Amino acid sequence: MYDIKWIRENAEAFDNGLKRRGLESLSASLLALDDVRRSAIAKAQASQERRNALSKEIGKAMGQKDLARAEELKAEVAALKDSQPALEAEEKAAVARLEEQLAAIPNLPNADVPDGKDEHDNVVLHAHGEKPEEGGKRLVGVNQAKEHFELGEALGQMDFEAAAKLSGSRFVVLNRQIARLNRAIGQFMLDTHTEEHGYSEVNPPLLVNRDVMYGTAQLPKFEDDQFWALSGQYFDHGSLAELFIPDNLGAKDTAQLVRDSLLRAAKGLIPTAEVPLTNLVRETILSEEELPRRYTALTPCFRAEAGSAGRDTRGMLRQHQFEKVELVSITVPEKSKEEHERMLASAEAILKKLDLHYRVMTLCTGDMGFASQKTWDIEVWLPGQKTYREISSCSVCGDFQARRMNARYRPTEGGSPRFVHTLNGSGTAVGRALIAVMENYQNADGSISVPDVLVPYMRGVTKIEKTA
Structure with a gap:
């Protein structure tokens, strides 16, 4: 969300930022709408001021026993009063038109974000580890790595047909040890972020109202991507x-x-815990001493995937329901860059503990999310697909969401409250981590070894095998 006053004072910079996003210049049309809004406000204020002045004149006329003049002034007040609802409606409509236009504009990219059209223009920031070679140290005896759904179905512990009977496509039923492995991954992530990275655990609602969805910019642009409950x-x-x-x-x-x-x-089913966690500070004024606030939550997430027809139809990569450990930070503007780097390191630590090969990508302007100023994606290597797939996305949003939520803080040195900066990241997606573990720890006999850090969560189970 934008401050129209800032756009008026920085029209060229605003249009240049939109151009980097692949959008047309909008400052002129927005400022024209703002002129209409300001004119409507001015007319309503002038009318009210005139009524106030006339009221004083009526009192003066009455004091002077000039009843004719008083009646004349009363008639003008009555006419102004009758016209006031129309003026207020005009003002309200003008404000709504401007806010509607502003709400549909994505955040402007930071100066250090690479320009580009789509994911092909993203830039590698760095990588960790090496790709496991088939037949090598990790994939011992595996000559053709299988995809996760092939492994899961062969083990009899991943059932897409049963899920389709229950809920339709893009759902899965996990059974026995794979179900336990999925739970273990989520608990391991949550414990790591709370005990080692300083995030506070939250168990938020999964159903939220429209204002909350609007606050983190799921609305209005992505309304069809959400599930709604009545x-x-x-x-x-x-x-x-x-x-x-x-x-x-x-x-x-x-x-x-x-x-x-x-x-x-309706209430929306959360597409990510970013939505309720970030909105915990909505409509509040925090003290600077209370910042940063760092939240984490392990929740189910629900996405309609309205724009992904035909993509990743096999397996668990793109589901309507999945689990994710989310990281959210609320901080002062001067610390948001540092907090972004800290969040990325926290997400990377999970994959390092799982001993998975990954790379970090700086997303280009054409591939960033709507509310993001800058995003780093972590892409994990999947031997079965022989490609990298996103497993975490860490974004800094500046005050874009804070303005929509009216979330502010009071600086220590005094002065007017300022908008906080918000950040969010996956720490990480549980289902995609499960996929990565299954494909990277698969064995020649179709079993799956359990990473060392997860063995305690599996109560000592070190290998997932087919059971009778």
Whole structure:
């Protein structure tokens, strides 16, 4: 979210930032909308000021027994009062139009973000470890590494058909030791971040309201990517009958009106714990001494994957429901760069402990998320796919989300409250870590060795094998 005053004072820098994002210049159209807003506000204020002045004149006229003049002034006050609702409505509409336009514009990239169109223009920051070679030290005797779903199905512990009967495509049922391994990975990550990296564990709600979704910029742009939940009361005849539907409205417009009304009443299933964790500081003014705040949570996440039809249809790589350990930091602007580096190191530490080969990518301007100023992706090597896949994404958002949430802090040296900076990252995605462990620790006989750091969480189990 942007401060229109900043855009007015930095129009060229704003347009240049949008250009790096592959967007057209917008400052002129936004400032024109702001002019309309300012004019509407000025007219409403002028009307109110005139009413206040007339009230004083009426009192003066009454004191002088000039009843004719008093009645004349009262008539003008009445006319101004009658026109006030229209002026207020004009102001409200102008504010709404401007805010709607501002809410749809992505964050501007930092100066050190590489320019580019898509993932092919991302830049390698650094890498850790070496790719495990088939038949080598890690993949002993494995001549053709299998993908995770081949391993899981052969072991009888990963069932996509059963999940499809329960919920449809892009779901999975994990059984026995693979289910336990999935749980072990999540607990290991959570323990590491709380005990070693200083994050505070949170167990947040999984259903949130629209204001919370808006605060972290899931709305309005990504409304169709979310799952929405309604209680049964909204579907009974009485509730739907309360909708005001004009008689001349066509079937298509009526359906849209009903949809919009139901969505306003719905709560969103979180696509990531970033949403509730970041919003913990919404509509608050913290003291600088309270910062940074570092939160972590292990939660289910829900994504409609509206724009991913046909992508990663096999296996667990792109699911409607998955688990993730999220990291969120709230800090002062001067510390956000340092906090970003700290968050990346925390996420990397997980993969180092699991002894997995990965690389860190600096995302280009064309591949960054909507709310991000700068993003580092961690991509883990998957022997079965013979490619790197994202397992963590660490982003600094500046005050972009804070403005939407009205989250501020009071500087130690005094002065007006300032907006905090927010950061978020995966620490990491549990399902993708499970995939990486299965493919990197697979054995020639189809079993899967358990990484040393996970053995205590598996109660001593060192190898996952097929059971009768």
